[in-house]
Amino acid sequence: MSLREQKKKETRCRIFEISSRMFREKGFENTTVDEITKEAGIAKGTFFNYFPTKESLLYYFREQKEEFIRTIMNDQISLGISSRQKIENFLVQVAEHYEKERELLRLLFFEQKKLLLTTGHEKSCHSDKRKKHEFFINMLADFVREGMHKGEIRSDADSKVVAEILYAVYFHSLMIWLHSEKDYSFSKDMSAKIAIIFEGIGV
Amino acid sequence: MSLREQKKKETRCRIFEISSRMFREKGFENTTVDEITKEAGIAKGTFFNYFPTKESLLYYFREQKEEFIRTIMNDQISLGISSRQKIENFLVQVAEHYEKERELLRLLFFEQKKLLLTTGHEKSCHSDKRKKHEFFINMLADFVREGMHKGEIRSDADSKVVAEILYAVYFHSLMIWLHSEKDYSFSKDMSAKIAIIFEGIGV
DNA sequence: GGTCATAAATGACCACAGTCATATTTAAGT
DNA sequence: ACTTAAATATGACTGTGGTCATTTATGACC
Incomplete structure (x- = not known):
């Protein structure tokens, strides 16, 4: 160099x-x-x-986080456990990781304008970037599809839609947790909600 | 005057x-x-x-929207239909209302910093404000509780947690829809997701 | 070691959100 | 109609994010 x-x-x-x-x-x-x-x-x-803007420092930080999440995901892929377990492990491990740096995440999410909205559906010129932003939902969708094939998840729904639901709950729970003053366990909250999503709220 | x-x-x-x-x-x-x-x-x-800041104009707009949502909610309360129907009607009607002003909503959600995060869990000095921000989730929680009493919704989960799940999916779907270039129906998407949440994604 | 094209650093400068001391308008009391 | 205190309006001013023409450092080539 x-x-x-x-x-x-x-x-x-x-x-x-x-x-x-x-x-x-x-x-x-x-x-x-x-x-x-x-x-x-x-x-x-x-x-x-x-850095093109002051705010872009936070973007940069976020990218590093995404890198980490990817590794958590990859760790799960080849394990011999149910898809539900994989999804739960994935989300709970991300949550546990985040629990270690709540303050930093508050910075990331509460100070940024546009980035907050990484719903996983950003339009973007580069197909590269596009993938990058959608990556979280796509990861989940992979797990969901696998579960459908193995007959562990009902396959009369679109895997992408199911992944969106999971991500929505994950993201919103993260927001609630970051806003909250109390220090309850984000990962346990996640875990409970995943159970509800799998079993349904109807009787 | x-x-x-x-x-x-x-x-x-x-x-x-x-x-x-x-x-x-x-x-x-x-x-x-x-x-x-x-x-x-x-x-x-x-x-x-x-207006204390330029951004606060958007807050003001949002307040007006909340007023409207409240009326949609109240319309449902006393109808003789199932809680699931009430929840679905509520969310779908909000969605239909939003479909009429997608551009404006994009403004509201994509230009604001703090407001984006109205997860329904804002800490605030005024108990007044607090209620105001949590109002959406609380509304849903009321429906959920009613459904639990009537035996239409499983009552082994916390009504607030269930309401959070519903709101999370609603909010995230709204974000996706606003980001999207395509003009698919937000209300139909909502409807489909509610069905999945009620019935569960497990087999 | 000298020359030159290019990459990188610089800080005066600009645009715009937001402040505040001062000026103006309102309305109540007499 | 006059006085006065409070409410409201004003625009020069400030702080900060971001730009850009100019200067400086780098390394390829001779």
């Missing part, structure tokens, strides 16, 4: 580290780009060479 | 009308407070006497 690339990487990293520390310490709105650049020892304009 | 109150009401109304027209025409970000006040024939500072 050339000196140039090396330096770029370092600067990008330094900006990111400093920002996330400052965001945690003083909040997103109360941290200015000026402060960040001053602390990072660069000019203001340089910041925008690395 | 005194001259003063009259004028205030008129000004507030004018600001709101002009803003919503401009937002629709050119988008939220592309409309400046300067433009709004110029068109309304008031000074910039006056705007902030009526």
Whole structure:
């Protein structure tokens, strides 16, 4: 790696580290780009060479989270357990992971405008990006389809629709949990709701 | 009503009308407070006497929507139909109402930061406000409880949790629909998902 | 080691949301 | 009609996110 690339990487990293520390310490709105650049020892304009907006720092963070989620998913794929177990494990493990950094997630979800809306249905120019945003629902849909084939999930519904329901409940529960002052277990809440979704609310 | 109150009401109304027209025409970000006040024939500072922030215009809009939803809810209460029917009617009618103003809703949901997160679990100083934000889930919870009493909904789950699931799916489906370019029927999608939730996804 | 094209850094500058001290309008009391 | 206090309007001003023409650093090539 050339000196140039090396330096770029370092600067990008330094900006990111400093920002996330400052965001945690003083909040997103109360941290200015000026402060960040001053602390990072660069000019203001340089910041925008690395991140197009202040908000995009949060996007970057989110991407890292997605990477992690993907690994949790992959861990489940080849296990010899029921699809319901796989789905539950997947969602509960994500929840457990999130429980470790509630404050950070609050930052991510409550300070962002557009990103909040990653419903998994973003229109985007790049088919690449598209996949990236839909990835969570698609992952779930894979599990659901598998369950349908194995006869563990009713197959008279569209797998995508079922995955959407699961994701909707996951996402909303996450929001509720992040908003809440109480520190109940998000993962247990998830677990209970999955049970209800599988068994139905009707008598 | 005194001259003063009259004028205030008129000004507030004018600001709101002009803003919503401009937002629709050119988008939220592309409309400046300067433009709004110029068109309304008031000074910039006056705007902030009526609305604390530019964003709060969208809040105001949302409140009006909530008012409408409340009436839909009340229409259902005393009908002699099953709780499932009531829930379905309620959500589907809200969906049908929204279908008439997709663009406006996109504005509301995609331009707002904090408001997006009205998960129904906002902490707030005023118990008044609290109720206001939770109102959607509480409405659903009322229906659910009724259904449990009448033996139409399984009563081994917490009514609030069930209401959260319903709301989660409603909210997420709304987001997907608003994001989508295609113009499929949101109300039909809602209807299908409610069926799945009632019957469960397990075999 | 010198030259040059290109990548990267810089900070003066701009646009716009939001503030606040001051000016103006209203309406009640006399 | 006059006085006065409170409500309301005003626009110059501020803080901050983001831009861009200019300057500086880098490394390929001779």
